[in-house]
Amino acid sequence: MIKLKALALVVLAAASPLAIAAAAVPDTVPGHVRQTKPAIYRFTVGDAKVTALSDGTVPLDLHQLLRGAPARTIDELLARSFLSNPAEAPINAYLIDFDGRRILVDVGAGDLFGPGNGGRLLEALAAAGAAPETITDILITHVHTDHSGGLTKAGKIVFPRATVYAGGADIRFFSDATNAAKTGIDKHFWTETEQTLTPYVTAGRVKPIEADGEILPGVRAELHPGHTPGSAFYSLTSKGQTIVFVGDVIHSGTVQFPRPDVTITFDVHQNEARAARQIAFKRFARDRALIAAPHLPFPGVGHIAADGSGYRWYPIEHIDR
Template sequence: MRMRSRLATALSDGTVPQDLHKLLQGVTTEKIDAQLAHAYQSNPVETSVGAFLLEMNDSLVLVDTGAGTLFGSGFGGKLLDSLNAAGFSAEDVTDVLITHAHSDHIGGLTRSGQTVFDNATVHVGKPDIDFFLDRENAAKSGYKMLFFDQAIQIFTPYTDAGKIKAFDETTEILSGITASLHPGHTPGSAFYRLESQGQTLTFVGDIVHAQAVQFSDPSVTIVYDVDSKMAAKVRSEAFSGFANHRDLVAVPHMPFPGVGHIREAQKGYDWVPVNYSNREVKKTKQDKH
């Protein structure tokens, strides 16, 4: 599945079920169920695993890589099919931007221990590299060892090939794309802001997992957060900023395609997906950035 605009193509890695009763923190199961019912949903919630593709000059840029085979058969693993449907192969990708080092964002980087994107440089926040590639941080932080094992397994082939490019401050990593760190969900969680022809699109990673609950109450956190207090703070500040500036954002766990606006509501915020169109738009030289 894909949704394409002039510069960006939303790619689906599939969907996975999430038991919000077990995953969300700072909220009762009764409130979760009430919010889900209001959104015509029920627990567990089927959640998108999204990625995004950017065509820029001579670069083909992938934002996140889905889960690959890490979740098992039938749960994710559709990214390469989506990439092929968009008219590209893994060999065409020149850069991969990782929003954070969790399995459903980095899993597609490798298959059977080998690099999938052989010609790509992988950009990732240095605090995530420092944290997840050191198993001693599992005991220090109380975070599950599984996350460290997966990150080491996945990043090592790219590290060995000299293909990892880590950043530790706000920087323009590619022409028109600025990376910034927003620690909380993970130590190196990053936003990537694309600017083109006076317009912007910001790829925000996991600032929200449960649309029906966390937009109305951004203080609700999830067990995957390394630092839940910081994650809630990042979410609240990001929602406010995006709403005030009417920014377009791309959120991988929102319903596909996961691109839209965040709007202030009577209580909390609302998600407003982009308007859908179904026609080809001819590219001009300016469209290619």
């Protein structure tokens, strides 16, 4: 209990969006085992070979971070899933081999959360047999550290051949440090953007997304401002099958599937983020869409269905043969 309390305080004090400080996984909780090998999971969407890559997990103090539900309600929902606060948040990224391209969707936190908190993407890529210099395109769902931090290592470009796609509104918002004071959001988001995205901008390797539409053969971008001003979904379609990479339309499945009205402090525009989630969940449930989410339990791939006044998550079937 003392350990957990200390951990919660550590997470509360953290400067970065998802955690942070090297915190031991409490060994008193059965089922909590630190993964020793890089986690990857392969599946297909039409002709595309998709590999989920784990960048690691970080503890989140949901009492402090979620808005719109009291701690008591959050604890009840966690207990229903046999969990307790703080909850472990995965950071998932995705590799797509399709149509002669090698595409990454998000790149994890890199070194920016410190040792033991994310930053395992390159290990996972190596386990998938994909060298960084073979990546042709990177689709950033939004310019937050846990999605763009891995673009650079010690200020150097990690993916020298890649073109980086991101919402134009995000690039502008997080490149102008005066927005920190205007919004009251911690300025580390702007210093981290300077470290991770700016080297690619300087190298002429960034393509801002300004409107919905096809950005690569079979890949469509769709802007859904709210969590950040330029948050984007990316849909991949091959042979009539589609997967939607949804970014941070959801952080805690345990809480936000039954209560999609609950927001998180990282939502730049709270009301817009809530509305974007409600619209997206309704559509994904109606369309029986296959979705991939960075912060749902690895591999973060599955379907959602309406359930009473909220939704339920159905992870994809695990096939290993």
